[in-house]
Amino acid sequence: MDFSNADIIEFMPRLLWGALVTIEITVVSILFAMALGLLVAVVRSSKLRALTLPATLFVDVMRGTPLLLQIFYIYYVLPLAGVTLSSFTAGVIALSMNYAAYLSEVFRSGIVAVPVGQREAAWSLGIPQRETMTRIVMPQALRLVIPSVGNYFVSLFKDSALVSVIALTELMRAGQLLASSTFKHFEVFTLVALIYLAISYPASWLVRWLEAYFKIGRIKPSKAP
Template sequence: MLADLRSWAPDLWAGVQLTVLLTLGGMAIALVLGLLLALARLSPRRALRWPATVFVEVIRGSPLILQLFYIYYVLPLLGLRLTPIQAGLAGLAINYGAYLSEVFRAGIAAIPRSQSEAAAALGLRPRQAMRLVILPQAIRIVVPPVGNYFVSMFKDTALVSTISIAELMFRGQLIASDTFKYMSIYTVVFLIYLVISIPASLGVRWLEHRLDPARVRPAAPAPA
């Protein structure tokens, strides 16, 4: 078994690196897309609100694997050809961007209206109030759920193996098909996902605890 692990290690390590890069890149794009969609859905302008709403509902109503297939296999028929890496990043970013938009929208909506009114009283325009007053407070609220989606994206990168991206799952499949040691290789891949995702999940829980509003409330005075 140890000899097998030594021979598999270079391929699996390359797969882990690509998986992490896909996760980081996909989440970075998804965060920007999710925030833009959330702002569009909160806009009083129908020309922004309705298309954003339709986009989010369509993406959330279809499976990620189908979106990956559509981007990689269907879009070239319409003249847009992407490499597997580009298609994988686009699929992950679009899918998670739609879900993160709801997280951002909920976070912004959770900020009391009095904050906007106070900003207006100070002479701030709506855009300035959103950027300087509302969003900084909303970010504190949305960080824990965003962290959970980050861990979920790391695991969902396994789906991009279906469009020939040689990430961790794809590398494991290749090794298994060459060696026929399905139990050993898939157990190793399983453990690699756990070794990375469990500490990440614990980190998200720690961050959620640190950002819990209850922790920053002043303690009640002791009874006389």
């Protein structure tokens, strides 16, 4: 093990490029996951059985199967049905759908946490149900779930390493390629770990700050099915 400045100078450009890809896939995936998760949460909070059943099935399937399997299925199985996706697109879809299932439970918990009396008061004033949801319930619910959503963002950033199995050259894949070509596994993967830590630790600190700022606890259901 000979960790020198020359190694850092040689390895960092490729690793930082991989880190940029990791950040990109994380940001894109969390945005799609939040949008889909919020939609699923609203649907499951409704009383329309024709909509709640498919939404519940989606959540159960995503939470009941490994994320790695979902990545493989989207990238390798869908082409058999004529749907061929790039590794980046397949990774984004898999991460977005998986985390949407968990975020939907977070959003639904936030909606339930808003006192029912506020909705009843709005309805008694003649405010339509849709306007009650968008202007009274959702702003409060979203405020409650901010820390939990931030926590899932950090988790997604780390789980994005799984897309390396479909040859997407993000941070982990860049490290694997460097280690296999230089045989300096200790040096390469130590730098990879430090880059992950340099990004995830400030993000974790920001989540804790948001939690303290809003004076609320996390609403985070277990990842167990």
